[in-house]
Amino acid sequence: MSRWEPDARGRLLRATIELFSEHGYDATTAAQIAAHAGLTKTTLFRHFADKREILFQGQDALIAGAVAGVVGAPADATPGELVRAGIASLCAAHSDDLRDVGRLLDPLLAATPELRERATFKRSAITEALTGALVTRLGDVRQAGLLADTGVRAYYEGYAAWMLGDGSGTLTDSVTEELAAYESASRRLHDDPGQVRPS
Secondary structure (H helix, E strand, O other): OOOOOOOHHHHHHHHHHHHHHHHOOOOOOHHHHHHHOOOOHHHHHHHOOOHHHHHHOOHHHHHHHHHHHHHOOOOOOOHHHHHHHHHHHHHHOOOOOHHHHHHHHHHHHHHOHHHHHHHHHHHHHHHHHHHHHHHHHHOOHHHHHHHHHHHHHHHHHHHHHHHOOOOOOOHHHHHHHHHHHHHHHHHHHHHOHHHOOOO
């Protein structure tokens, strides 16, 4: 077993990725996944509602991390500091082996409409939770929504760049760099709206 499958959930994750990669999503059954992981189908369904959810088992931790970052930020934090705290905490919720898992998982998502749909829901859920935490701190729904949308976009783009990179740098570094680029673009637009024109 690899170091990212120390328990039943990890073993099921590895088995799911391997079988989906080899046979495809539709041709793989929950029973096959359980057997490949050396577990029973009952154990699989004790942890997950269906085979698709095995690939998205980290969603709750990511949401909790994003919210905790905003909630735990200093009382005098600026709106920008709040979203940065939320995104940094979201990144910290990942395990060290995320890069390896992501490189295996992303092709499966790209090839399977049902998995892409579920991934879209995951992104939406993270954005919604981050928005709610920011609304609580800022009292401004529109500002919170813009900040959350920008922060989550930076997270996903930073994650993609980090995952496909050469192994140097951390996920947090990559996401922070993306977020800073968006903040810079926003300042330029605010300072001189006329300079940003469609091509």
